[in-house]
Amino acid sequence: MEIIYCCNEDYDMGIDDFILEHETFPIIENDENHECQYCREKSLYRLVMPLKVEEKGNDVV
Numbered sequence: 476m477e478i479i480y481c482c483n484e485d486y487d488m489g490i491d492d493f494i495l496e497h498e499t500f501p502i503i504e505n506d507e508n509h510e511c512q513y514c515r516e517k518s519l520y521r522l523v524m525p526l527k528v529e530e531k532g533n534d535v536v
Contacts, residue, residue: 482511
């Protein structure tokens with residue numbers, strides 16, 4: 476699971492599952508274009524892997 480889409484009600488479960496699978500905290504983005512992976516309601520959040528410093532390029536401060 477690279478990306479988890481979740482609604483407000485299942486937000487905590489999404490974060491828990493993400494941390495269990497990836498052993499890191501996700502980047503949380505707004506997303507209303509998908510459905511929640513837990514209850515199939517409209518998603519509010521997209522949980523994604525943080526980018527490594529090398530992947531961000533030279534704009535890292």
